[in-house]
Amino acid sequence: MSFRLFDAPLREPSQFVGFAGNQIDRQSENRADDAVEKALADQTARLMLMHGGRLYLKLDDGKFDPWFKADKSQAFEVSLDHGVLLGFSDSGPVLAVPAGIEPEKLPETIKAIDYRSVYMQGLIDEAAAGALAQGAALLAWHASHAFCSKCGNRSEMRAGGYRRHCPACGTDHFPRTDPVAIMLTVTREKCLLGRGKHFAPGMYSALAGFIEPGETIEAAVRRETLEEAGIRLGRVVYHASQPWPFPYSLMIGCFGEPLNEDIQADLNELEDCRWFFRDEVRTMLDRQHAGGLITPPKGAIAHHLIRAWVDSE
Numbered sequence: 001m002s003f004r005l006f007d008a009p010l011r012e013p014s015q016f017v018g019f020a021g022n023q024i025d026r027q028s029e030n031r032a033d034d035a036v037e038k039a040l041a042d043q044t045a046r047l048m049l050m051h052g053g054r055l056y057l058k059l060d061d062g063k064f065d066p067w068f069k070a071d072k073s074q075a076f077e078v079s080l081d082h083g084v085l086l087g088f089s090d091s092g093p094v095l096a097v098p099a100g101i102e103p104e105k106l107p108e109t110i111k112a113i114d115y116r117s118v119y120m121q122g123l124i125d126e127a128a129a130g131a132l133a134q135g136a137a138l139l140a141w142h143a144s145h146a147f148c149s150k151c152g153n154r155s156e157m158r159a160g161g162y163r164r165h166c167p168a169c170g171t172d173h174f175p176r177t178d179p180v181a182i183m184l185t186v187t188r189e190k191c192l193l194g195r196g197k198h199f200a201p202g203m204y205s206a207l208a209g210f211i212e213p214g215e216t217i218e219a220a221v222r223r224e225t226l227e228e229a230g231i232r233l234g235r236v237v238y239h240a241s242q243p244w245p246f247p248y249s250l251m252i253g254c255f256g257e258p259l260n261e262d263i264q265a266d267l268n269e270l271e272d273c274r275w276f277f278r279d280e281v282r283t284m285l286d287r288q289h290a291g292g293l294i295t296p297p298k299g300a301i302a303h304h305l306i307r308a309w310v311d312s313e
């Protein structure tokens with residue numbers, strides 16, 4: 001069961017996934033406590049405005065523009081004190097700021113669109129989508145970590161938004177990234193795909209699950225595949241990763257080689273799980289499956305795992 005994927009990789013596979021095009025220079029070594037204040041005073045600063053999982057976009061001549069100037073953003077009831085400095089682009093500082101105005105009160109020319117639709121519909125360029133992933137994750141973390149988890153007192157944002165400090169007990173808290181393993185079990189001939197209960201009609205995808213404390217990526221891949229499908233894995237190899245701001249995950253995509261074939265699907269987690277032969281999967285990727293089955297869209301890391309395997313021979 002030899003499976004060779006890495007014969008001639010021209011680019012890192014991670015560069016092809018959605019949310020991966022972030023070009024911001026983070027300058028993480030230079031994050032002072034007044035970094036946000038200084039950045040907002042810079043006339044060249046560009047802001048992304050976010051509210052309840054939605055990104056505000058200017059609609060201009062059929063095109064969406066996610067960038068606002070600080071002085072023009074007041075109309076959206078922005079909370080500049082809760083803004084985070086993402087870093088610097090060629091044109092100046094880049095920030096993400098929570099906006100207070102309700103979407104239904106926005107003018108005609110501004111749309112509030114949920115992050116998933118922004119990415120699925122390709123409404124903004126890859127660099128902006130990367131900035132969205134960074135800003136959305138940071139703002140979501142601050143929104144749910146206002147209080148110190150050690151002593152319960154209110155904590156304060158520091159370091160441009162990359163730390164929270166508790167003045168009562170002195171503890172520093174740092175933004176979290178939650179690792180999720182997503183894995184495609186493959187042989188030369190077939191791969192294992194499952195259908196979650198909440199999936200779009202006809203969609204099958206790679207299995208996935210959170211990596212737990214004390215686990216290697218490979219151990220998590222083997223555990224999740226065994227729990228969800230009853231398939232034991234031998235070799236596991238890493239393929240690509242994807243920032244996933246729902247709310248602050250990192251998807252870690254792997255391939256696994258099965259040691260058994262008989263599937264025992266966990267029907268609490270999955271509606272269906274089965275083997276698919278390569279030709280059928282190709283029709284699913286190309287949206288030409290006779291039964292209307294599909295794989296996840298191009299921005300999803302699952303799409304790239306599946307595509308890489310289909311194209312590997």
Ligand SMILES: [Zn+2]
Pocket residue numbers: 148149150151152153166167168169170171
């Ligand atoms: Zn504390």
